[in-house]
Amino acid sequence: MRADDDRAGYAEIGVETKVSFLSDPRSYPERPSRLTCRETHMSFVFIGDSFVYKLKKPVRFSYLDFSTLERREAACRAELVLNRRLAPAVYLDVVPLTLSRAGLALAGDGPAVDWLVVMRRLDPDRMLENALLDRRLDRRSLDRLADVLASFYAHARPRPMTTAAHLAEWRRRIAENRRVLSNRQLALDFVVLARIDRALRRFLGECPQFFAERLKKRRIVDGHGDLRPEHIWLGEPLAVIDCLEFSAGLRSVDPFDELAFLGIECERLGAGWPGPYLAHRVGRRLGDRIPSPLLAFYRCYRATMRARLAFAHLLEPNPRTPEKWPAQGRAYLRLALGEAREIERHLANSRRPSSSSEAP
Numbered sequence: 001m002r003a004d005d006d007r008a009g010y011a012e013i014g015v016e017t018k019v020s021f022l023s024d025p026r027s028y029p030e031r032p033s034r035l036t037c038r039e040t041h042m043s044f045v046f047i048g049d050s051f052v053y054k055l056k057k058p059v060r061f062s063y064l065d066f067s068t069l070e071r072r073e074a075a076c077r078a079e080l081v082l083n084r085r086l087a088p089a090v091y092l093d094v095v096p097l098t099l100s101r102a103g104l105a106l107a108g109d110g111p112a113v114d115w116l117v118v119m120r121r122l123d124p125d126r127m128l129e130n131a132l133l134d135r136r137l138d139r140r141s142l143d144r145l146a147d148v149l150a151s152f153y154a155h156a157r158p159r160p161m162t163t164a165a166h167l168a169e170w171r172r173r174i175a176e177n178r179r180v181l182s183n184r185q186l187a188l189d190f191v192v193l194a195r196i197d198r199a200l201r202r203f204l205g206e207c208p209q210f211f212a213e214r215l216k217k218r219r220i221v222d223g224h225g226d227l228r229p230e231h232i233w234l235g236e237p238l239a240v241i242d243c244l245e246f247s248a249g250l251r252s253v254d255p256f257d258e259l260a261f262l263g264i265e266c267e268r269l270g271a272g273w274p275g276p277y278l279a280h281r282v283g284r285r286l287g288d289r290i291p292s293p294l295l296a297f298y299r300c301y302r303a304t305m306r307a308r309l310a311f312a313h314l315l316e317p318n319p320r321t322p323e324k325w326p327a328q329g330r331a332y333l334r335l336a337l338g339e340a341r342e343i344e345r346h347l348a349n350s351r352r353p354s355s356s357s358e359a360p
Helices: 003-012 015-022 069-083 128-133 139-155 163-181 190-206 208-216 255-268 274-286 292-315 325-351
Strands: 036-039 043-047 051-056 091-100 103-106 112-120
Touching: 015 043, 015 051, 015 091, 015 103, 015 112, 051 069, 051 091, 069 091, 069 112, 128 139, 139 255, 139 274, 163 190, 163 208, 163 292, 190 208, 190 292, 190 325, 208 292, 255 274, 255 292, 255 325, 292 325
Parallel strands: none
Antiparallel strands: 036 043, 043 051, 051 112, 091 103, 091 112
């Protein structure tokens, strides 16, 4: 096959053809006895006996662009490098899906028509999410997780920025939550949404010193970006997978923001204690403490963001599993409202004159 023929063949290879090929156990060098294909918002994931292959969809959103072969290859390579920070034994390789006269092949002789990330399969029973749902999470597992996260954050690269830029980014994120959640198609409680949004915006406006102090201490780092129970494996060695490889901006976080995110997710699954426990343990190992009002802000924002992502599925033309998003979104909004009340209490107390300044 000439190079021109190769390029013409590549142009004709659609996602359905690739998924069909990758859904066949005979396509893999491991020859799995069974193979499962799962579709996510951004990928197709093929799960064998001992391996996982991930194919990125050729999609483009406001926050990522996988629309070209070159962009998908770059994203796969970034995923490998970035995830090896917290899961070096899980992320194994990046391999091409190739096309030749004989057809599609994994790492064959022809030109690449797509790229896949290769991972070791993890026992799902050892994921933190399932440990929470089964009520079998113990403190020893959280101590191991705290050690891993503290070491990661201690060595993470700081992300320098001005306070003005940092606050502007927070305002942009809060506005995005407000824009989606206020969509009339969702028919959400406007009073609740307005209270949450007002608390977050007031905290930014009235308490900028909290954010300035975190920047001054170089506490905004290149983190994980998506620290959820479904991404934490409690086996040996403990691993944290699926970081946000496609956005350095979304990975630019305060460690306590990520821990607040994890705490919100644990609480939604019925366990309120892991969040505060991890924040204390990781903070102690880092020699760092988070002001409680700022932690409430982080928790409120993260719960609102997760509500936005849940309800946004219902605004898609053909949402997958539409039945699950309303209950999940409302659960996040209840958590966000509770944290908004905490923010309101702090703002009210901060306006009261101290006893030493009051007239006799």
